[in-house]
Amino acid sequence: MWIDKIFTNESKGVTPMDRTVLDVETTETDFDPGFLEGVLAETGTSTAALIPILQAIQGKYRHLSQEAIHHVASALRLSTATVYGVATFYAQFSLEPKGKYVIKVCDGTACHVRGSIPVYDALRKRVNLQDGRSTTDNRMYTVETVACLGACVLAPVITINDQVYGHVTPDAVNIIIDTLEQEGAQHD
Amino acid sequence: MIKSRQDILEIQKSYGQALEKAKARLVVCAGPGCVASGSLLVYEALVQELKDRNLYTTVDCLLEAEDEHDGMLAVSSGCQGFCQLGPLVRIEPEGILYTKVKADGDDIAEIVDAVEVRAVVTHLCYHEPHTQKIVSKEEEIPFYKHQTRVALANCGHVDPQDIRSYIHRGGYQGLANALELTPAEVVERVLEANLRGRGGGGFPAGRKWAIAAAQESDQKYMICNGDEGDPGAFMDRSIMEGDPHSVIEGMLIAGYAIGASEGYIYVRAEYPLAVQRLRQTIKEATDHGLLGANILGSGFSFTIRVKEGAGAFVCGEESALIASIEGDRGMSRPKPPFPAQSGLWGKPTVINNVETLANVPQILTKGVKWFRSIGTPESPGTKTFALTGEVENTGLIEVPMGQTLEDIVFTIGGGIRDGRKLKGVQIGGPSGGCLTESHRDISVDFDSLKKVGAMMGSGGLVVMDENTCVVEVARFFMNFIQNESCGKCTFCREGTLQMLQILQRIVDGHGTLEDLDLLVEVGEAVQLGSLCGLGKSAPNPVLSTLANFRDEYISHVVDKRCPSGVCHNLRRLVISEEKCRSCWLCVKVCPVNAISGSRKEPYKINQEKCIKCDACLSVCKFGAIEEVY
Numbered sequence: 001m002w003i004d005k006i007f008t009n010e011s012k013g014v015t016p017m018d019r020t021v022l023d024v025e026t027t028e029t030d031f032d033p034g035f036l037e038g039v040l041a042e043t044g045t046s047t048a049a050l051i052p053i054l055q056a057i058q059g060k061y062r063h064l065s066q067e068a069i070h071h072v073a074s075a076l077r078l079s080t081a082t083v084y085g086v087a088t089f090y091a092q093f094s095l096e097p098k099g100k101y102v103i104k105v106c107d108g109t110a111c112h113v114r115g116s117i118p119v120y121d122a123l124r125k126r127v128n129l130q131d132g133r134s135t136t137d138n139r140m141y142t143v144e145t146v147a148c149l150g151a152c153v154l155a156p157v158i159t160i161n162d163q164v165y166g167h168v169t170p171d172a173v174n175i176i177i178d179t180l181e182q183e184g185a186q187h188d
Numbered sequence: 189m190i191k192s193r194q195d196i197l198e199i200q201k202s203y204g205q206a207l208e209k210a211k212a213r214l215v216v217c218a219g220p221g222c223v224a225s226g227s228l229l230v231y232e233a234l235v236q237e238l239k240d241r242n243l244y245t246t247v248d249c250l251l252e253a254e255d256e257h258d259g260m261l262a263v264s265s266g267c268q269g270f271c272q273l274g275p276l277v278r279i280e281p282e283g284i285l286y287t288k289v290k291a292d293g294d295d296i297a298e299i300v301d302a303v304e305v306r307a308v309v310t311h312l313c314y315h316e317p318h319t320q321k322i323v324s325k326e327e328e329i330p331f332y333k334h335q336t337r338v339a340l341a342n343c344g345h346v347d348p349q350d351i352r353s354y355i356h357r358g359g360y361q362g363l364a365n366a367l368e369l370t371p372a373e374v375v376e377r378v379l380e381a382n383l384r385g386r387g388g389g390g391f392p393a394g395r396k397w398a399i400a401a402a403q404e405s406d407q408k409y410m411i412c413n414g415d416e417g418d419p420g421a422f423m424d425r426s427i428m429e430g431d432p433h434s435v436i437e438g439m440l441i442a443g444y445a446i447g448a449s450e451g452y453i454y455v456r457a458e459y460p461l462a463v464q465r466l467r468q469t470i471k472e473a474t475d476h477g478l479l480g481a482n483i484l485g486s487g488f489s490f491t492i493r494v495k496e497g498a499g500a501f502v503c504g505e506e507s508a509l510i511a512s513i514e515g516d517r518g519m520s521r522p523k524p525p526f527p528a529q530s531g532l533w534g535k536p537t538v539i540n541n542v543e544t545l546a547n548v549p550q551i552l553t554k555g556v557k558w559f560r561s562i563g564t565p566e567s568p569g570t571k572t573f574a575l576t577g578e579v580e581n582t583g584l585i586e587v588p589m590g591q592t593l594e595d596i597v598f599t600i601g602g603g604i605r606d607g608r609k610l611k612g613v614q615i616g617g618p619s620g621g622c623l624t625e626s627h628r629d630i631s632v633d634f635d636s637l638k639k640v641g642a643m644m645g646s647g648g649l650v651v652m653d654e655n656t657c658v659v660e661v662a663r664f665f666m667n668f669i670q671n672e673s674c675g676k677c678t679f680c681r682e683g684t685l686q687m688l689q690i691l692q693r694i695v696d697g698h699g700t701l702e703d704l705d706l707l708v709e710v711g712e713a714v715q716l717g718s719l720c721g722l723g724k725s726a727p728n729p730v731l732s733t734l735a736n737f738r739d740e741y742i743s744h745v746v747d748k749r750c751p752s753g754v755c756h757n758l759r760r761l762v763i764s765e766e767k768c769r770s771c772w773l774c775v776k777v778c779p780v781n782a783i784s785g786s787r788k789e790p791y792k793i794n795q796e797k798c799i800k801c802d803a804c805l806s807v808c809k810f811g812a813i814e815e816v817y
C-alpha cells in the first residue's frame with residue numbers, strides 16, 4: 001500500500017544524510033600560540049592589527065575559541081572584552097566552529113525577489129538543520145544567509161566554500177548536496 | 189620603471205603596435221557573472237585550442253615580432269556587462285560579441301575557425317528577442333547602444349592583470365596631467381566638474397578634497413571605500429576586479445590633491461577576488477614606480493594598503509569605516525568634525541567611493557568641459573547601475589545622469605521578463621525607495637530621486653514585476669537593516685526592530701490599519717534620531733512603499749490577502765471538489781483536525797482552524813489541495 005510506504009519512511013526518519021556516513025575532518029580545537037606569533041610577526045601589535053589577526057585565526061581554525069581571544073587580547077594589550085566586542089560585531093567571525101562545507105545563501109534583494117528563501121529552507125531541510133542552529137551536529141555543513149554576494153544576475157546564488165552556484169532552485173539543492181557527498185565518499 | 193610622461197606614452201604606443209600585429213584579440217569575460225557561468229573554462233579551452241592550432245601568442249611575443257602575425261591573443265577581462273548572456277567572448281578589432289559560449293562542444297573551434305577567415309558564427313550572436321534579428325557587433329546591441337561608459341570605460345576591455353593594457357587605453361595620463369598642476373588646481377578641476385559622490389549621498393567630491401587640503405597636518409589619509417554592502421549592487425566589485433588600475437590612479441590624484449601620502453582601500457570580505465586583484469595591482473604599480481617615492485619625478489610619494497572588511501554593512505558609512513580600519517567595532521561617530529577635518533587616527537581623511545575615484549582620471553585626461561557635457565547640470569557625468577530582478581537583460585550598465593527610468597528598464601533592460609507587467613523599481617538598496625510604474629518618466633539623478641523619497645544609493649536597481657510583493661520587500665529591507673544596525677543610536681537599534689515586528693505582523697496576516705500609521709510615526713522618529721546615514725535612511729524603503737503602494741498594504745491588513753501571491757501566511761488551503769477522492773490521508777495528517785468530511789464526499793478545510801502547515805498539501809496524491817491567495 002502506498003499509504004504505508006509514506007508513513008513508514010517518515011516514521012523511521014530516514015533522511016539522505018543518515019544514509020551516507022561521511023568522515024568528518026577533525027576540527028582543530030587546540031589553539032596553537034605559535035600560530036599567533038607567526039601572524040603577529042606580519043601584522044604587528046597595534047590595535048589596527050586586531051581585525052586582520054582575528055581574520056587569520058578564523059581562517060585557520062574556522063572559529064575564534066575563548067582561548068584564542070584571550071591570547072590575542074594579551075598580545076595586543078587589550079581587554080578580553082574589547083576583543084570579544086570586535087569578534088561579535090563582525091559577521092565574518094564565529095565563536096562556534098563552522099562546518100566543513102560552509103554554504104552561504106545569498107539573500108540580497110535580487111536573490112530575495114527571485115526566491116532565495118525557498119532555497120535556504122530546502123538546504124536546511126536537506127542537511128537536517130533544526131531550530132535556530134546553523135551547523136550540523138557532525139560539523140559537516142554550515143548553512144547561513146549572507147547579505148549580497150554581488151552576483152545578482154545569477155540570482156538566486158549560493159556559495160559553498162567560495163565556489164559559486166547560480167540560478168539555484170530548491171530541487172537543485174539536492175543535486176548539489178548529492179555531488180558533494182559523492183565527492184566526499186570518493187575521497188575516502 | 190616608469191619615470192615620466194614620456195615613458196607612459198611609449199608603453200601606450202608599443203603596446204598598441206603589438207596588438208595590431210596580432211590577427212585578433214579574443215576577450216573572454218571573467219566578471220563575476222560570467223565566471224559563475226563557466227567562463228574560466230571557456231578561457232582555458234580557448235587557449236588550448238589556439239595552442240593546438242599553433243595560433244597562440246602573447247603580448248610579449250608580439251612586442252618582439254617584426255611583422256604581422258597569424259597569432260591570436262586570448263585575454264580574460266573584467267565584467268563586460270551583459271551578464272545575462274554569459275559567458276561572453278568578444279572578438280577584436282571587429283567588436284563581435286559571442287554569447288553563452290560553452291567550453292565543451294564545438295563553440296570554441298567554430299569561433300577560432302571564423303576568426304581565421306574573418307567570418308561570424310551567427311548562432312552564437314545576440315538575437316533580438318522579438319524580431320530574432322542577429323546582431324553581431326557589441327556596440328549595435330540595444331543593451332550597449334544606449335549606454336555611455338566613463339567609469340566602466342575600460343572594464344571588460346583591459347586585461348586587469350597587465351598595467352600596459354591599462355596604459356594602452358590612456359591610463360596614468362590623468363595622473364601625469366595632475367602632477368603638472370598644483371594640488372589646488374587639481375581640487376579646482378574636480379570642483380568645477382561637480383563630480384558628486386557615487387556611493388549614494390551625492391556630496392561633491394571636490395568639496396571634501398578642498399576641506400582636507402585646507403587642513404594643516406603632518407599626515408593625511410586617502411581612503412577608497414570599496415565596502416559595497418547594498419544588497420543587489422555589484423558595480424564597485426566589477427571596477428575593482430575588472431579595472432583596478434583606474435581606482436589606484438584615482439586615489440593617486442586625490443592623494444596628491446589633498447596632500448596625503450598614505451592610502452587605504454577598504455574592501456568587503458565577500459569579494460575575495462577584488463582583494464587579490466587590488467593587492468596584485470598595487471604591487472604591479474609599485475614595481476613600475478607609479479606608487480612609492482617620487483612618482484613620475486614629481487616629488488610626490490604615495491603608498492596604498494588594502495584593508496579587508498569583516499562583514500558589516502554599516503562600515504560603508506565613513507566614520508564606521510574609519511573605526512573599522514582602526515581595529516574597533518564599526519560604529520559611526522558624530523559629525524562634525526567631518527573625516528576631512530579629523531578622520532583616521534584623528535588626521536584629515538578623504539573617503540571616496542570606488543566609482544567616484546574611477547571617474548577622476550577621466551576628468552583629468554579629457555577635461556572638465558567634456559565631463560560636464562554628459563548628464564545634467566546639477567549631476568554631471570554618468571552613473572553605473574546593477575540592473576537586476578525581473579528584467580529581460582540583467583547586467584552592469586552605465587548611463588548618463590538624467591536618463592529616464594523608462595530608458596533604463598525598457599530600452600536597455602529590454603522590459604520585464606516573460607512579458608509581465610512592471611510593478612516598481614527598487615533603487616538605492618536599503619537606503620533607497622521604491623518607484624512605481626507612474627515614475628517611468630522620472631529623470632534618474634541625485635536630486636530628482638530625492639524629491640520622490642528615493643535615493644540614488646550606490647546603484648542597485650532591482651526591477652519588480654506583479655509577482656513581487658512590495659510589503660514583503662519592505663520587510664526584507666527592514667530585516668536587513670535591523671541586523672546591520674550597529675546599535676549605537678537607540679532610535680535605529682530599537683526603532684528598526686519595532687518596524688520589523690510590525691511588518692512581520694502584516695505579512696503574517698495579523699496587521700491592522702493602525703499599524704500603517706504607526707510605521708510612519710516610528711519611521712520618522714528613526715530618521716530624526718539616528719546619527720549616521722544608515723539609520724537616517726533606514727525607514728526609506730518602508731515609507732516610500734507606504735506612499736506609493738498603499739493599496740497593497742491595505743490588502744494585507746484589511747482583506748488579509750497578498751495580491752502578488754508571495755506572503756505564505758496570507759494564503760488559504762482549499763480542497764478541490766473535483767479532484768478530491770475522499771481518501772482520508774489529509775485528515776490523518778492534519779495536526780489541528782481542521783479537515784472534515786465523510787466518505788464519498790469531498791473534504792473541506794476549516795479556515796479558522798487551519799495553521800497552514802502544508803501537511804495535507806504534501807500527502808495528497810491527487811493534487812486536490814490548492815493554494816489560494
